[in-house]
Amino acid sequence: DAKTTQPNSMESNEEEPVHLPCNHSTISGTDYIHWYRQLPSQGPEYVIHGLTSNVNNRMASLAIAEDRKSSTLILHRATLRDAAVYYCILRDESGGGADGLTFGKGTHLIIQP
């Protein structure tokens, strides 16, 4: 799977939108962009994924650049419960179980009350 680059940490205020960036300049045409988050003392939690078009679900929105070399996870109104490490992961459409999910260091999101 191609590599992603994320900021080590970001800070935001409660009830404000949060934009978490991810760069993936070597993405291939068949790579899906996935976002997971891991809250303290819990397992990773799926947030959202997309291929080319922007995606929305109940948790977040995913904005994908036209050239697909970067993406942004958007939390529309952050709460204290959104404080977690957020991982941006690329996964080829064929999956291939041996790849698993490659978790980098992610972005540690801090939410201030």
Next chain:
Amino acid sequence: EAQVTQNPRYLITVTGKKLTVTCSQNMNHEYMSWYRQDPGLGLRQIYYSMNVEVTDKGDVPEGYKVSRKEKRNFPLILESPSPNQTSLYFCASSLWGLGNQPQHFGDGTRLSIL
């Protein structure tokens, strides 16, 4: 409720004493996988299973065994645990082992091997 259940959540044991960590999912998923998480190393895949009776090695399989006799269960077996297997373990499942499938994770099992 759709979930992946791991047991035990915590275990302290001694070198060489065989142990099994169970994993069960109730979503009728074909694909299941085991990861370990260590500080500074992120999550690394140990073993995975694309379907019943089909298992294969991930990135760090040494010292571990798995089996997939039923779709819902995927136990992780440490035949002779050693201190370097002290770690946080996660089981995950997805509908299929494809790149557009989200994976669902259990809450983790923290193993300490003394």
